[in-house]
Amino acid sequence: MSHAFVEVQQAAKRFPGASKNAPPLTVFENVSFQLQKGEFVCIIGHSGCGKSTIMNALAGLDQFSDGSMVMEGKEINGPGLERGVVFQNYSLLPWLTALENVRFGVRARWKAWSERQVTEHSMEYLEMVGLKEVVSRKPSQLSGGMRQRVSIARAFATKPKLLLLDEPFGALDALTRGVIQDELVKIWTHDQQTVFMITHDVDEAILLADRIFLMTNGPEARIAEAVEIDLPRPRNRAEIIKHPNFYKIRNYLVDFLVNRSSGLRVQENEPKGLYYPTPVNPVHVDSTTEALTNLPETAPVTEHEEKLVKFTPKEIRHG
């Protein structure tokens, strides 16, 4: 039996074809991975490869067509308070205020708490995301970024054992994004949660993650590699870029997205099996793999590559 905190084995997701005669769409196949307790794992891959589908399944909101998912030895087969989710589209209850939205989760999590405790705890997290002044507003009276922050406060406030974050900072301006990234790291360090996060931002992934899963392009996507980020912590976004290994890691990730992500699909008739992502440490890659990256050690990536690194989902489509 696996001792991993989360274990996903041989997961696949298939959808029926768009029309009667169209073949079914296999988004991904044979996806297996483990999350260790307390780990911070980011997953990166081009739009449509199936990242959100994996996240939704872990949240208990969707099911794989094949495969199994286990957390602490128990099968995941529905939503649960031990898993907290932040979606791209914030999913707040529109008839409740910002405070009530956060209180809702906190009340469900700690049923014995007094109303005052619930409010104080909820306020602490709303303050953390900079929303102290607008807690009485309903979602329709908040900007997109503010709504996203309420959703972040709600997920963090319930201190779930597993935090599932689907591009949680996408709607935030750079300054707020930095502040909340720092808060996330503080909470993660303090509460020893396990975090699984989708991001399209390579720099954000390097700043936050212990490991970065690299997903190939869909359809028939797979998690090809698990890249180890062993830069020392605490990490600071201004300092991290000066670390001698930073660009080696960054270039490796960019190279995957630009050059390699379309070439590592699941093979036709591939036998079923446990294909875990290949562990890679870009700092120690052998010369063959290193040659693939073909990027100068410290040069900033080109404009085209920069676009691919920081692309927004709608901008890039790969067949």
Ligand SMILES: Nc1ncnc2c1ncn2[C@@H]1O[C@H](COP(=O)(O)OP(=O)(O)OP(=O)(O)O)[C@@H](O)[C@H]1O
């Ligand atoms: N209900 C559905 N019916 C058919 N296809 C679907 C359905 N839901 C999702 N898909 C397809 O599954 C694929 C994976 O979608 P998913 O949202 O998981 O991708 P993603 O990697 O998270 O993309 P993004 O980075 O753009 O958020 C996409 O090609 C999408 O069109």
